[in-house]
Amino acid sequence: MRINMYYTALVAVSLTSGYIVASKYSPLWAAAMIGAGLGYGALSPVLHARRLLFLAGASPHAALAAASIATIAAYKFSVDYSIASLMIGALLIYIAGYMNYRGVDPDVSASILASLSSALGVLALYYAFNMGVSGVSAIIVGDPLLASNEDALIALGFGVFIIFVSLVGALEYMYVGLDPEDARLSGARVWFYDLILYTILAVATVGMIRIVGFILEHVLLLLPGAIAVAVSRGARLSVISGGFIGLSTSLLGLVIGIYVDAPPPAITGLILVLWYSMLWYKR
Amino acid sequence: MNLREENRTFVLEVRELTVAYNHKTAIEDVEFRLESPGLIQIIGPNGAGKTTLLKAILGLVRPIKGEVLVDGLNVTGSPGKIGKFAGYLPQNPHISMLSPITVWELVEGGLLMRMQWPRRRTRLVADMVEKTLINVGLDKALWDKRLWELSGGQRQRAFLARAIVHDPIILVLDEPLAAVDPKGRSEIASLIGKLARERLVIVAVHEPQLLLPYTKEIILIDRRVVARGRPSEVLREELLARVYGGSIIQGILVGEGGAHG
Numbered sequence: 001m002r003i004n005m006y007y008t009a010l011v012a013v014s015l016t017s018g019y020i021v022a023s024k025y026s027p028l029w030a031a032a033m034i035g036a037g038l039g040y041g042a043l044s045p046v047l048h049a050r051r052l053l054f055l056a057g058a059s060p061h062a063a064l065a066a067a068s069i070a071t072i073a074a075y076k077f078s079v080d081y082s083i084a085s086l087m088i089g090a091l092l093i094y095i096a097g098y099m100n101y102r103g104v105d106p107d108v109s110a111s112i113l114a115s116l117s118s119a120l121g122v123l124a125l126y127y128a129f130n131m132g133v134s135g136v137s138a139i140i141v142g143d144p145l146l147a148s149n150e151d152a153l154i155a156l157g158f159g160v161f162i163i164f165v166s167l168v169g170a171l172e173y174m175y176v177g178l179d180p181e182d183a184r185l186s187g188a189r190v191w192f193y194d195l196i197l198y199t200i201l202a203v204a205t206v207g208m209i210r211i212v213g214f215i216l217e218h219v220l221l222l223l224p225g226a227i228a229v230a231v232s233r234g235a236r237l238s239v240i241s242g243g244f245i246g247l248s249t250s251l252l253g254l255v256i257g258i259y260v261d262a263p264p265p266a267i268t269g270l271i272l273v274l275w276y277s278m279l280w281y282k283r
Numbered sequence: 284m285n286l287r288e289e290n291r292t293f294v295l296e297v298r299e300l301t302v303a304y305n306h307k308t309a310i311e312d313v314e315f316r317l318e319s320p321g322l323i324q325i326i327g328p329n330g331a332g333k334t335t336l337l338k339a340i341l342g343l344v345r346p347i348k349g350e351v352l353v354d355g356l357n358v359t360g361s362p363g364k365i366g367k368f369a370g371y372l373p374q375n376p377h378i379s380m381l382s383p384i385t386v387w388e389l390v391e392g393g394l395l396m397r398m399q400w401p402r403r404r405t406r407l408v409a410d411m412v413e414k415t416l417i418n419v420g421l422d423k424a425l426w427d428k429r430l431w432e433l434s435g436g437q438r439q440r441a442f443l444a445r446a447i448v449h450d451p452i453i454l455v456l457d458e459p460l461a462a463v464d465p466k467g468r469s470e471i472a473s474l475i476g477k478l479a480r481e482r483l484v485i486v487a488v489h490e491p492q493l494l495l496p497y498t499k500e501i502i503l504i505d506r507r508v509v510a511r512g513r514p515s516e517v518l519r520e521e522l523l524a525r526v527y528g529g530s531i532i533q534g535i536l537v538g539e540g541g542a543h544g
Contacts, residue, residue, distance in 0.1 A: 051381070175396060178389070181338075182396075184366070186393070187364075187396075234383055234388060235383060
């Protein structure tokens with residue numbers, strides 16, 4: 001009964017906020033935040049259960065580097081920004097994944113990813129600012145209100161894709177995280193599940209960085225999962241729960257952000273931190 | 284080879300098995316031949332290589348020398364090969380509070396992960412999971428609990444259920460009685476004894492007494508095989524003193540009389 005009330009509340013907040021944004025402002029803004037909230041929220045419990053939180057924390061750095069380099073490449077060489085950033089971001093995350101596969105401690109590989117990405121990102125941002133490339137600040141701060149039609153639809157598509165992939169393989173990803181030795185004994189291709197996970201992490205962080213921003217990506221990748229695994233039981237239920245938490249807080253953050261004239265991603269981040277703090281206090 | 288279908292005696296052979304971590308030898312030239320069914324206890328002091336030996340048998344660590352054969356099938360360093368017909372209970376399974384996996388999902392996962400994609404949660408799967416959970420004595424009220432919500436003993440039963448749900452012919456248990464209260468220990472010991480009637484059960488333990496009534500053979504190791512044989516042949520004071528030192532062997536010898544060796 002308590003669980004049903006909990007989901008009912010999340011759905012009610014999501015529907016109300018989504019309706020306000022779509023009807024009073026722009027359906028595009030709502031679409032962008034629905035995609036980002038669903039995608040990050042659903043992925044977050046999987047990252048928790050797979051014990052890849054440090055990698056999750058490092059991946060926005062990879063996304064920042066990828067987006068900055070791709071922005072310069074698009075400006076100078078007219079390459080497609082989306083494809084270039086996804087390829088660079090995925091490559092950086094795959095490097096960390098390959099190190100894990102070769103037996104390097106996941107925390108160490110995530111540290112290397114964070115260091116390498118930060119260095120590349122700062123370099124790329126320095127040149128981008130000097131060259132006067134536009135749109136760089138959105139990568140860092142993120143703003144759904146500045147999302148183009150294309151950005152909004154891509155975010156929505158990514159969100160649906162990520163929640164689908166997370167749901168289909170929820171038990172497998174989490175089982176590998178719980179007991180990697182038995183997963184190997186079972187004959188399952190652990191590397192294959194990890195490859196899928198690294199890919200959707202790249203898609204989530206690189207694909208939506210312009211809407212959510214580098215800073216809030218950390219919050220949205222980490223906190224919905226922390227809340228979801230505390231309030232729900234079971235692999236799939238925690239993914240659904242994470243998706244709803246991401247969705248409802250993203251939309252609510254957008255509505256409040258518009259009303260109080262503040263950046264919506266920042267409001268979403270504060271709501272999530274407040275929610276987790278209350279949960280922690282109640283324990 | 285389909286070992287599962289042919290409900291017959293098979294042989295697990297370990298030949299010159301040597302494992303090293305960072306150039307330091309953990310086990311060296313370990314050799315034995317075990318016939319199914321039966322319960323085999325592996326004993327030895329801390330650092331003797333018990334866990335390494337179990338993992339090497341299962342292919343979870345790759346030996347630098349030697350091989351593991353199941354009825355002639357070479358399974359050395361191939362967990363996916365031996366895991367189809369082997370179950371494993373790890374020592375002190377680490378449970379993160381970040382995992383939402385429930386008891387039911389753990390046991391179901393042990394079965395589903397061994398099935399071909401697409402894995403379907405059929406009625407048969409549910410029946411097997413339910414039967415196994417009842418078999419290990421886990422109350423129905425616990426099936427929907429997350430693993431970190433269980434006590435040490437309940438968790439051990441849950442992982443034991445996961446190890447046996449696919450009806451393996453080889454069961455490898457690393458300290459199955461650790462973190463279990465006295466009543467639970469004798470219940471789990473009795474369950475392990477029952478399981479050993481129809482499969483090969485290899486158990487690494489510090490205190491062999493509780494499992495003695497069901498034990499066919501004990502292997503005493505200290506990086507190498509020091510002694511092996513029936514409990515009465517291995518649990519001898521002078522032999523144990525050589526490996527453990529004099530002060531603690533009384534604890535190991537207690538209950539030796541219960542051996543059916």
